[in-house]
Amino acid sequence: MIAHLPMYDVPANRAAHRRLWQALQDHLPDAPNFTQPSVDLMVDWLSPELYLSQTCGLPYRAALHGQVQLIATPDNQIPNCPPGYYCSVLLARRGAVPDLAANDFTLAYNEPLSQSGWAAPQSIGLTGATRLQTGGHAASARAVLEGRADLAAVDALTWHFLTRDWDKAAGLEICAITPATPTLPYITALGQNAAALREALRQAILSIGLKDRQTLQIFDLVEINAEAYLQLPLPPTP
Incomplete structure (x- = not known):
């Protein structure tokens, strides 16, 4: 199974990311261990073996919609943005x-x-x-x-x-x-139980210490539907 959080895995966040994943496994004992992302993340995101990852709104609407399930969107508490949105x-x-x-x-x-x-x-x-x-x-x-x-x-x-x-x-x-636009959503393959992952991930976020939540700048989950991502236009190619 493929399981990673590649988007903000900077060195200062890695220990907190691992504790978040351990908390997820505490709520879902069958959850796999962290895996290393592929060089081409699109390969991972489109794989039927995808258990959990985080993508960006543009690849979601350009290539992933209909190929993956949205789990939820993190609330990063970005100033002057609604919950689950960023700029x-x-x-x-x-x-x-x-x-x-x-x-x-x-x-x-x-x-x-x-x-x-x-x-x-x-x-x-x-x-x-x-x-x-x-x-x-x-x-x-x-x-x-x-x-x-x-x-x-x-x-x-x-x-x-x-x-x-x-x-x-x-x-x-x-x-x-x-x-502001919807922030980077968590996704899973079509065959996975997105609802169970959503609830376990929410509980994992809320169960790690405040210091880890502040380190990762993740405070809760927000359910943002696909249409909120899809209504944004595709930009021209550079």
Whole structure:
């Protein structure tokens, strides 16, 4: 079985992630142990062996809808967003914000199938005259700090972790924030019991200590239906 939480598995979160998974196994004794994600996450997400993972809203509506079940969406308590929703922050070098109206800047983004890194800035017209694909949100922030790009779209939760863990984050500033959209949902294969997973995962989140919930910035689950994800438009290809 495939079981992982790949999206925010930064080093400072790994111990808390493992305790969350142990709590899930306490509520579902048949739950498998953590597995290592494939290089291509889409392979894992589409596998009939998928037990639990977390995906992004854009790959869900572009490729996974009808192929997987939504379990639930985490409540990360993102400021100024409803429960279960998040936004992206547009980052520039401190004191060097480009002219956003002119759109004459280099935009760093993690990948084309990213709601927060690619679709969100497109939705507010920040396309960039040129673009730099970096492979990850932290890499996009680093590209701006190093002068290889002028602007980066990073989801608000990643930015929270960067400001917590990265001593150079103070060299960046937020120059725009995108509208809120449903955050990254937990998913399972069509043959799994999504309702049982939802209840066990909720109980696991509530049973780990407050410190672990704050570390992971996960405080509860929200049930957001598929239509809330599917109503968002697919962005143009970079």
